[in-house]
Every structure is written in C-alpha cells, then in structure tokens.
Amino acid sequence: QVQLVQSGAEVRKPGASVKVSCKASGYSFLNYGIIWVRQAPGQGLEWMGWISPYNENTDYAQNFQGRVTMTTDASTSTAYMELRSLRSDDTAVFYCARESDDVSGGKYFDYWGQGTLVTVSS
Amino acid sequence: SYVLTQPPSVSVAPGKTAKITCGGDNIGTKRVHWYQQRPGQAPVLVVYADSDRPSGIPDRFSGSNSAHTATLTISRVDAGDEADFYCQVWDSDSDYWVFGGGTKLTVL
Numbered sequence: 001q002v003q004l005v006q007s008g009a010e011v012r013k014p015g016a017s018v019k020v021s022c023k024a025s026g027y028s029f030l031n032y033g034i035i036w037v038r039q040a041p042g043q044g045l046e047w048m049g050w051i052s053p054y055n056e057n058t059d060y061a062q063n064f065q066g067r068v069t070m071t072t073d074a075s076t077s078t079a080y081m082e083l084r085s086l087r088s089d090d091t092a093v094f095y096c097a098r099e100s101d102d103v104s105g106g107k108y109f110d111y112w113g114q115g116t117l118v119t120v121s122s
Numbered sequence: 123s124y125v126l127t128q129p130p131s132v133s134v135a136p137g138k139t140a141k142i143t144c145g146g147d148n149i150g151t152k153r154v155h156w157y158q159q160r161p162g163q164a165p166v167l168v169v170y171a172d173s174d175r176p177s178g179i180p181d182r183f184s185g186s187n188s189a190h191t192a193t194l195t196i197s198r199v200d201a202g203d204e205a206d207f208y209c210q211v212w213d214s215d216s217d218y219w220v221f222g223g224g225t226k227l228t229v230l
C-alpha cells in the first residue's frame with residue numbers, strides 16, 4: 001500500500017534552517033510528483049511547492065521563493081524540504097503528499113504523509 | 123490571485139445531509155478537489171475532479187461544480203464525519219495550487 005512517512009518533530013531558533021524528509025513506499029517513486037503543504041496552528045492549508053522525482057524539476061510558491069529548497073533521492077525514494085531563515089510564524093505542521101495526474105481527473109493529492117511539526121522559538 | 127471562499131462552519135444533525143460550498147470566479151471551469159481533515163490528522167482526499175471518489179471513500183460523499191460554486195455533499199452524516207473540509211483548485215493563470223479557507227463540520 002502507498003505510504004509516505006515523514007521525519008519527526010523539530011525545534012529551531014529564528015534564523016535557522018530545517019530539513020524535513022518524506023519516505024515513499026508502495027509505488028513507483030519516479031512516476032509521481034511530491035508536493036509540500038504548510039499548516040500553521042489552527043489555520044488552513046498552504047501549498048509550498050512541487051518537485052518531480054523523475055527529473056527534479058521544481059515549482060515553488062511565491063510566498064516561499066528564495067527560502068525553500070525541495071530535493072529527492074531516488075535511491076531511497078525520499079523527498080526533502082528545506083526551509084531557511086525560519087521565523088516564529090513558520091511554526092507549523094508540514095505535510096508531504098503525492099500528486100497524482102490522470103487524464104480524466106487531472107492532478108490532485110491522493111496520499112499524504114502524517115505531518116511534521118516544526119516549532120520556531122528563541 | 124485566485125480566491126476560494128468557504129463558510130467557516132456548517133452544522134448538521136446526525137442522519138441528515140450536509141452541504142459545504144466553495145465559491146470562486148468561474149470555478150465551474152476548473153476541477154475541484156475536496157479534502158477531509160480530522161483533528162490532529164493529515165488531510166484525506168474525499169472527492170476529486172468535482173465529483174469522483176477515491177477508492178475507500180463511501181458513496182455518502184459526493185460533489186458537484188457549476189458556474190461560481192462547487193459543493194461537497196455528505197449524506198447520512200454521523201459523528202465520525204466531524205472534521206475540517208477544504209476545497210482546492212489549480213489556478214493556471216498563476217501556476218498555483220489554491221485551497222479554500224476550510225469549513226468545520228459539526229455534527230449536532
């Protein structure tokens with residue numbers, strides 16, 4: 001069965017960086033994009049960007065341009081999201097998800113990781 | 123940028139039907155996806171491409187989309203359906219995935 005398993009909770013000081021991992025299993029990793037979503041406490045979902053494990057093409061949301069880097073390691077079927085210059089308002093749960101793409105349904109996020117809480121505090 | 127508008131909350135009695143709306147400019151021309159997020163859990167896709175259901179999602183969940191409003195309908199609601207629900211579209215003008223603000227479904 002398809003699974004996305006994320007790394008554990010992190011605590012960082014303002015100005016630091018964090019790198020979250022997302023290990024995929026149960027499907028062909030190269031055939032599906034991976035997206036990342038941020039959810040601040042009590043708030044909604046915010047798309048951060050997308051990466052293709054096939055060719056490592058990326059597309060970052062404007063709100064995160066210059067601060068985020070998404071990468072993948074095909075040898076371990078793992079995606080990574082690094083966020084730099086952390087601020088207190090980056091405190092959030094970060095989710096990875098698989099982006100499916102079919103002819104009739106278009107693109108959508110059909111499997112999600114369990115989420116990783118990143119706390120930014122001095 | 124494209125904006126999706128959802129009511130903050132919807133309440134429904136057990137066994138009744140809940141309708142959660144998602145408004146957007148000409149949203150009927152886009153494919154709308156819906157996610158359910160129970161407290162403390164990751165989102166789950168419940169409807170994609172306006173009205174299709176992933177495997178494992180009960181047929182009590184259905185969707186429609188026309189003109190400026192998409193609607194998620196949940197029939198025979200029970201306590202286990204309490205969650206936040208988010209609509210989502212791809213905005214091709216800005217190359218952006220857009221989420222609605224979310225609707226909290228409360229089962230009375």
